Amino acid sequence: MDQSLDHADPVLYELTGVTRHYGENGTAVRALDGIDLTIRRGEFVAVVGPSGSGKSTLLQLLGGLDRPTGGTILFEGSDLGRARDGQLTKLRLHTIGFIFQQFNLIPTLTAQQNVEVALAPTGLKAAERERRCRELLESVGLQARAGHLPSQLSGGEQQRVAIARALANDPPVLLADEPTGNLDSATGDELIALLATLNRERGITIILITHDRAIADASPRTIGMRDGKLETLEAAPA
Amino acid sequence: MSSGAHRAERKVVVFYVKYLFSELRRRKGRTLLTAMGLGVGVGLVVAVSALSNGLDDAQSKVLDPLTGVGTDMTVSRPLTVSGTGSQQQFGGGQLSQSEREKLRKENGGGGVRFGLRDLGKPGEKFSSEQFVSGQQLSFASSEVAKIAKLDGVYQAAGSLTLTAIKISGTVPEQTETAPQRGAGGGGGLQTNGPRSIDSTSSTVTGIDASKPAIAPVTPSQVRKGRFLSASGGAYQALLNLSYARQKGLAVGDSLTLKGKKFTIVGLTSAPLGGTASDVYVHLATLQTLAARKGRINGMQVRATTGDQVAAVTKRIKASFSGASVTTSKDLADRIGGSLKDAKNLSSKLGTALAVVALIAAFLIATLLTLSGIAKRTRELGTLKAIGWKQRLVVRQVTFESLTQGLLGGVFGAAIGIAAAAAIGAVGIELKATVDAPAAAAGVGGPGGPSGGPFGLGRSAVTSGSQLIKLHAPVDLTLIALAIGLALLGGLLAGAVGGARAARLRPAEALRSVE
Numbered sequence: 001m002d003q004s005l006d007h008a009d010p011v012l013y014e015l016t017g018v019t020r021h022y023g024e025n026g027t028a029v030r031a032l033d034g035i036d037l038t039i040r041r042g043e044f045v046a047v048v049g050p051s052g053s054g055k056s057t058l059l060q061l062l063g064g065l066d067r068p069t070g071g072t073i074l075f076e077g078s079d080l081g082r083a084r085d086g087q088l089t090k091l092r093l094h095t096i097g098f099i100f101q102q103f104n105l106i107p108t109l110t111a112q113q114n115v116e117v118a119l120a121p122t123g124l125k126a127a128e129r130e131r132r133c134r135e136l137l138e139s140v141g142l143q144a145r146a147g148h149l150p151s152q153l154s155g156g157e158q159q160r161v162a163i164a165r166a167l168a169n170d171p172p173v174l175l176a177d178e179p180t181g182n183l184d185s186a187t188g189d190e191l192i193a194l195l196a197t198l199n200r201e202r203g204i205t206i207i208l209i210t211h212d213r214a215i216a217d218a219s220p221r222t223i224g225m226r227d228g229k230l231e232t233l234e235a236a237p238a
Numbered sequence: 239m240s241s242g243a244h245r246a247e248r249k250v251v252v253f254y255v256k257y258l259f260s261e262l263r264r265r266k267g268r269t270l271l272t273a274m275g276l277g278v279g280v281g282l283v284v285a286v287s288a289l290s291n292g293l294d295d296a297q298s299k300v301l302d303p304l305t306g307v308g309t310d311m312t313v314s315r316p317l318t319v320s321g322t323g324s325q326q327q328f329g330g331g332q333l334s335q336s337e338r339e340k341l342r343k344e345n346g347g348g349g350v351r352f353g354l355r356d357l358g359k360p361g362e363k364f365s366s367e368q369f370v371s372g373q374q375l376s377f378a379s380s381e382v383a384k385i386a387k388l389d390g391v392y393q394a395a396g397s398l399t400l401t402a403i404k405i406s407g408t409v410p411e412q413t414e415t416a417p418q419r420g421a422g423g424g425g426g427l428q429t430n431g432p433r434s435i436d437s438t439s440s441t442v443t444g445i446d447a448s449k450p451a452i453a454p455v456t457p458s459q460v461r462k463g464r465f466l467s468a469s470g471g472a473y474q475a476l477l478n479l480s481y482a483r484q485k486g487l488a489v490g491d492s493l494t495l496k497g498k499k500f501t502i503v504g505l506t507s508a509p510l511g512g513t514a515s516d517v518y519v520h521l522a523t524l525q526t527l528a529a530r531k532g533r534i535n536g537m538q539v540r541a542t543t544g545d546q547v548a549a550v551t552k553r554i555k556a557s558f559s560g561a562s563v564t565t566s567k568d569l570a571d572r573i574g575g576s577l578k579d580a581k582n583l584s585s586k587l588g589t590a591l592a593v594v595a596l597i598a599a600f601l602i603a604t605l606l607t608l609s610g611i612a613k614r615t616r617e618l619g620t621l622k623a624i625g626w627k628q629r630l631v632v633r634q635v636t637f638e639s640l641t642q643g644l645l646g647g648v649f650g651a652a653i654g655i656a657a658a659a660a661i662g663a664v665g666i667e668l669k670a671t672v673d674a675p676a677a678a679a680g681v682g683g684p685g686g687p688s689g690g691p692f693g694l695g696r697s698a699v700t701s702g703s704q705l706i707k708l709h710a711p712v713d714l715t716l717i718a719l720a721i722g723l724a725l726l727g728g729l730l731a732g733a734v735g736g737a738r739a740a741r742l743r744p745a746e747a748l749r750s751v752e
Contacts, residue, residue, distance in 0.1 A: 056749075060745040060748070063623070065622075065623055065743075065744045065745040065748070066743070066744075066745035085628070086627070089622070089625055089626075089627050089628070090625070092622075092623060092624060092625040093624070093625025093626075094625070097624075098623050098624060100620070100748070102616075104616060104617075104620040104623075104748070106257075106617055106620070107264060108257070108260035108261050108263065108264040109257060109260055113253075113256070113257070113260075116253060117257070117621070117624065118624045118625065120250045120253045120254065121250075121625055121626055121627065121630060123250060124250075126250075126252065126253070129250075129253075165624065166624075169625070
């Protein structure tokens with residue numbers, strides 16, 4: 001399961017017996033059912049598994065968007081399950097970047113403003129925000145599309161804007177929920193290459209959910225999930 | 239939040255505002271629907287309020303002359319008239335013996351009598367003039383100073399209203415007869431031969447011209463000429479327009495009262511419902527001519543504020559035995575006709591309609607905002623996911639609603655102004671009718687229960703009807719009310735929407751499908 005774990009890197013996430021149940025006791029859905037997992041800083045981790053296996057729930061717990069029903073999730077030693085809402089908000093603003101399958105861009109805002117959305121709560125000056133937005137859009141190759149609305153951009157371009165937004169506050173962790181799910185394979189490959197570059201060159205920890213076996217196989221580490229539990233993955237055919 | 243964080247937030251206000259407007263622009267239909275909903279509700283409130291103001295103005299136009307420009311209360315000492323209903327109105331009321339006695343004293347002890355024998359021998363020409371009071375008892379002028387000192391009284395002024403009766407003709411042959419039963423007291427004179435006696439009467443009011451604002455006739459009622467002046471001498475007179483017309487008199491002409499020549503300095507209108515005398519002169523002059531020095535029979539009082547009227551009325555009654563106090567409200571109650579109907583309709587149906595419309599508008603705004611939040615679940619969840627504080631998300635939603643409210647206020651003000659202009663343009667005319675109160679009708683003189691053809695010593699109330707064109711004035715207060723109410727609607731919708739947004743858990747919000 002752990003294909004490339006560099007034990008020299010510090011532990012970023014440490015999950016112990018994590019459960020996440022929805023609904024009442026009698027009819028509870030066990031989205032996560034006792035997860036033990038360690039992720040180190042700088043890793044590139046692909047999470048694979050069928051629909052309903054608990055991948056997205058795991059990602060949401062890692063991103064502080066949700067709280068576990070049981071167990072502990074330590075992020076750099078702090079228990080996310082016990083953190084206050086304000087602390088989780090701060091964590092999401094400064095430390096974790098999110099990329100969604102549906103891009104989740106704000107349709108009324110231009111590409112640049114969509115990146116600015118993530119910078120606004122930090123209180124940066126307008127000129128500084130503008131400079132930072134330009135840099136980020138340039139880094140994803142979209143400087144020429146800064147003034148376009150999401151509806152005027154292709155799927156790949158929209159996802160690049162979403163990546164620029166996720167990187168806005170220079171987070172050490174990127175969580176991506178099927179980022180290539182709405183892209184054609186060529187665009188998806190480009191996107192994965194971009195994420196790999198960010199991981200390699202900037203040391204950003206990347207945890208991505210994918211259905212794409214090729215992406216999973218290309219990832220340094222792949223985690224399999226089924227019925228809310230981690231599972232040992234079979235090696236891909238050569 | 240620290241001051242540093244506040245400073246940081248101020249720097250990004252422009253961004254939040256841009257986001258707000260782009261969101262409202264994107265959802266143009268919903269934005270306009272919400273704003274129009276609020277606008278219609280608020281516009282209706284403005285229109286109804288403007289209409290109500292217009293009706294108030296119309297009523298004031300009728301009422302002002304009744305009350306005098308600044309008079310809140312009129313004090314008098316009327317005789318008590320027994321008898322009821324139409325009898326009173328037509329002077330058929332009964333005076334008790336003691337009241338008749340009072341009135342006799344009031345008019346010099348002997349009542350209003352013209353002893354023809356004293357005027358000359360039969361066949362000789364004669365002319366005689368007397369000032370009499372038919373209904374109001376007089377009281378000392380010093381009461382004015384006492385009333386003026388009462389708490390809540392701003393100003394008080396006295397007046398004296400009398401009837402000048404002039405008879406002239408040839409002294410007839412007379413034989414004395416025994417007193418007649420049921421004739422109302424006193425013996426009678428039986429005249430023989432042709433009736434050759436002319437009698438004329440006119441009401442004369444002496445006013446305190448040093449307090450013109452609360453006098454029975456005010457400078458604003460002067461239609462030609464000028465008001466009585468302090469420097470113009472004792473013998474100046476103001477004439478009621480209709481009286482002047484009837485007598486063929488004009489400004490600059492002269493008028494004789496009790497042998498004194500008065501210069502007519504102005505003509506005054508007799509407004510609907512106003513107590514109009516035929517002639518107005520200086521109070522002191524009339525007191526001298528009528529041998530009533532230091533006496534008045536009416537007092538006009540102005541309270542410091544409108545709220546004080548009821549309390550001051552009580553104080554006056556308590557400190558001044560036998561006083562009758564008539565307030566503006568009493569006078570307003572006498573107004574009838576379509577003006578009163580419209581005012582009732584406006585205050586009842588109009589207000590109910592406005593309240594229902596406003597509640598409906600608030601409900602529409604709130605439901606549309608909630609529906610908008612439901613449609614934006616994923617967007618708001620995304621904002622929370624990328625680090626927006628709950629407070630920021632709620633603020634954004636609330637400000638969007640407030641902006642819609644502001645837009646609704648502008649629509650509402652425009653709708654209200656347009657509706658008010660339409661009311662003015664249609665030119666609806668309302669009829670105000672004022673009936674003469676029982677007390678204003680002539681009460682029989684001292685010679686009998688209806689003994690006399692005159693309304694003695696009392697100004698005549700101008701009864702009848704008046705057409706008033708209805709306007710619906712919209713002022714800044716109403717526009718502020720429109721915007722304020724719409725903002726309140728926006729705030730309410732924003733608060734409900736914001737609460738819904740606050741409850742959104744980011745994980746659940748991101749799971750939602752738009």
